[in-house]
Every structure is written in structure tokens, then in C-alpha cells.
Amino acid sequence: MKSSKFLHGFTVEKIALPDVEINYASAGNGPPILLLHGHPQTHIVWRKVAPLLVNAGYRVIAPDLRGYGDSGKPKSDADHLPYSKRVMAQDQIALMSKLGYEHFSVVGHDRGGRVAHRMALDFPDIVDRLAVLDIAPTDMMYAQTNKEFATRYFWWFFLIQPYDFPERMIASDPEYFLRRHIAGQVKIDGSVSNDAMTEYLRTYNNPDTIHAICEDYRASAGIDLDHDKLDQGRLIEAPLLVIWGAMSVVGDLYDVEATWQEKAKNVTGFALPCGHAIPEEAPDELASKLLTFFSDK
Template identity: 70%
Template sequence: MTASRFLDGFTLRDETVNGVRIHFAVAGVGPPVLLLHGHPQTHIVWRKIAPDLVKAGYSVVASDLRGYGDSEKVESHAPHLPYAKREMAKDQVALMRMLGHDRFALVGHDRGGRVAHRMALDHPDAVDRLIVLDIAPTLTMYEQTNQDFATRYFWWFFLIQPEDLPERMIGQDPEYFLRRHINGQVKTPGAVNEDAMAEYLRSYRDPATVHAICEDYRAAATIDLVHDRADADRLIDAPLLAIWGDKGVVGKLYDVTQTWKDKARHVRGRGFPCGHAIPEEAPDALLSEVIDFLAT
């Protein structure tokens, strides 16, 4: 175990759960909170709020999803089952149980929010309350796709192309692709400093990571939709808070709160004056909202 360079006061660990080695940062004592990042980030996306959650009295786990960061890159090809959100959710539930947390609060940004959505459906006994950041449900977004969405979120349609077209193209210049992706979504100058960008790039330069990311998106466009359609009439029982960036694509194209009212029993939502990367762009506002929601 080593000290995290990005999350002050956190220890870095690796554990094998659900047959997969998961890398995570952990700190604190108190009610448990699991933080799940999105693409193309890693667990360090929580660096600006995780230490303060610990100070507020929570036991905090910030995990790298399978395939991302320093977690294991599971071999995967069509039909992309290893990167189904159902499997990714199993990893995280098993990790929390291994750490002694049978029931916990869950905060998911971007891809982590999609894993969190599936987790709340498949493991209602584990998820006490749920916060999703800057997403509408996957099935909703695909079914409502139009030219505007396809243009703004082009990677949803690029990364799902058959292996190894996107892998080979990104591999020609991963830094260019990563920087263009992040800079296109972040609307707050300086929110992602060069130190964090270099850490994201360290992971993105690994061809196995890029393949895993493509498999994550391919699963979202195939097997995840099968699972979501099968559960179309099921509602999440846990209280759900949806937060979005008013300057981002999701906040502009969707009635985010209503999309989640279609999927959960108890929903509230609000937008922040930022882009997609809420944990990096609006950490103080997010921290306040998370603490208030967890306390209710």
C-alpha cells in the first residue's frame, strides 16, 4: 500500500474481486461512500472532493473501473460481456463487501454513473442512495439520438466501431485524442491541470486501456441495451440525485431530472454552471450537494 499522490490522505490498494484486480484509493472512518469515475478519467477525478468527504466523517473509496486506470484490463471481444455494466457493477459491490461495506452511498460520474445505474437495479440491497453526474440513462440517450447529439457526442458512435478501427486510430496519437476529448467537455479553464492530465495520459497511452474503453462503449451499445430493455419497467428504489453541467451536452439536450424520474422512485436534480467534468469544474458546489444529500 502506498500513499496517493492525488487524493490527500488516501492509501492506494489493489484487490482481486469478482475475478478482476481492482485498483482503488481509500481513506476515512464512518458511513461508506463509493466514488466511480468516467471516461477518459480515473479515480483521481475525485481529488478535489474526496479528502473533504473524509473530513466530513465518511469512509470513502475511489475506485478505477475495470479496464481503466490501474485496474485490470480484462480480455474482451464481441459480444463484449466482460464490459457489460452488470459485470462492472459486480466488481464494485464485491470490492465494497470485501472492505466490510455491505450497504453504501454511491456517486457515479459519466461511465461510472452508468455502472451505478445498473448496480442500483441489480444490487438494491447494497445501494443506500445514488448520485449520478451529467448523464441521462443510456437507453434514453440512444433512443433519442439525433444529429445534434451524434455530432456533440461523436465518440459514442466512434468507439463502438468494430475492433480494431478506433483502437488503431487513437493509437496513432493518444495524447491528441485525449486532450481534444477532455478540453471539448470541460468549460472551466484550469479545472484539469497538467499534473492530472499527465496522469490520465499515462493510462491512455496503454493500448490495453484503449481497447478496454472501446469494449466498455461497445457493451453500452449492445449487451447493456439488452439488459436495460429487460428492466425498462423497473424503478430504482434508492433515493437518486441527478446533477448536470448547464454548459454541457446532457444539460442542454435533455430534461435530466425527468429522464431519471422515469427510472427511479425518488428523484431530485439540479444543474451547475459548468461543463461535463463536474468533480473537477465545480468541486465545492458538488461537495456541498453530496453532503446534504447523504445527510437527508
């Protein structure tokens, strides 16, 4: 166990699960909240938000998803099942169980939101409340693909190409790819500090991370859609908070709240004045919305 360099007051440690080691930061006392990051970030994307939740009286756990950051990067298979959102959700259920939590609330940004969506469907008795940030449902986004979406979210179609085409292309200059990716989504200058970018680069420079990220996206375009199809018509039972960036691609192209009303029984939605990286661009506004949502019993 060591002190986090990025999340004030948090400690960082690893916990061994049956097929993967999960790196996570934690702090606080009170009702548990699980924070799930997206691509291409790690758990430090929550560095501005997590301490605010702790100060408000919550126990906060912020892991690196499998394949990302300092968590393990298990081998994949032809169906990309080890990087399906179902398996990634099971990781987090197992992590929280080992920490002693039988039920908890979840906030997921980007890929973490997709993991959280699957978690809420597969474990309705465990997920108390759910918040997803700047995403529309995966199956809908693929089904409604058009030129504008494919252009602005090109990595959805690049990263799913067969091994090892995208891996080789990114490995030729991972820093350039990462910086361009983040710069294209952040609309508020200065939201990602130099030290945070350096930390993202540290883990992104690992070829195993790049491969795992590609597998994450390959799963989303394949086995995750199969799982979604089998659950067609099932609704999220937990109260759902949907937040999107008013300047983000998702906010621009979709009626985000309406897309989630087709997936959940109880949906509340808000736009915040930022781009895609809501936890980094609008942390105070995000924390305020989350705290109101979690306290509304």
C-alpha cells in the same frame, strides 16, 4: 499500500477479484461512499471532492473501473459481456464486500454513473443512496439520437465500431485524442491541472486501456441495452440525486431530471455552473450537494 499523489490523505492499493484486479484509493471513517469515475478519467477525477467527504465524516472508496487506470483489463468476448455495466457493477459490489461493507452509497460520474445505475437495479438491498453526474439514461440517449447529439458526442458512435478500427485510430496519437476529448467537455479553464492530465495520459497511452474503453462503449450500445430492455419498467429504489452541468451537452440537450424520473421512485436534481467534468470544475458545489443528500435520512 501507498499514499496517493492526488487524493490528499488517501492510500492506494489493489485488491484481487476472481477475474480482475481493482486499483482503489481510500480514506476516512464513517458511513461508506463509493465514487465511480467516467471516461476518459481515472479515480483521480475525485481528487478535489473526496477529501471534503472524508472531512465531513465519511469513509470514501474511489476505484479505477475495470479497463481504466491501474485496474486490470480482462479479455473481452464477442458480446462484450466482460465490459457490460452489469459485470462492472459486480466488480464494485465484490470490492466493497471484501472491504467489509454490506451496504453503502454510490456517486457515479459519466461511465461510472451508468455502472452505478445498473448496480442500483441489480443490488437494491446494497445501494443506500445513489447520485449520478451529468448523464441521462443510456437507452434514452441512444433512442433519441439526432444530428446534434451524434455530432457533439461523436465518440459514442466512433468507439463502438468493430475491433480494431477505433483502437488503431486512437493509438496513432492517443495524447491528441485525449486532450481534445477533455478540452471539449471542460468549460472552466484550469480545472484539469497539468499533473492530472499527465496522469490521465500515463494510463491512456496503454493500448490495453484503449481497447478496454472501446469495449466499454461497445457493451453500452449492445448488451447493456439488452439488459435495460429486460428491466424496462423497473425503478431504482434508492433515493436518487441527479446533478448535471449547466454548460454541458447533456444539460443542453435534455431535461435531465425528467429523464431520471422515468427510472427512479425518488429523484432530486440540480444543475451546477460548469461543463461535463463536474468533480473537477465545481468540486465545492458538488460536495455541498452530496453532503446534504447523504445527510438527509
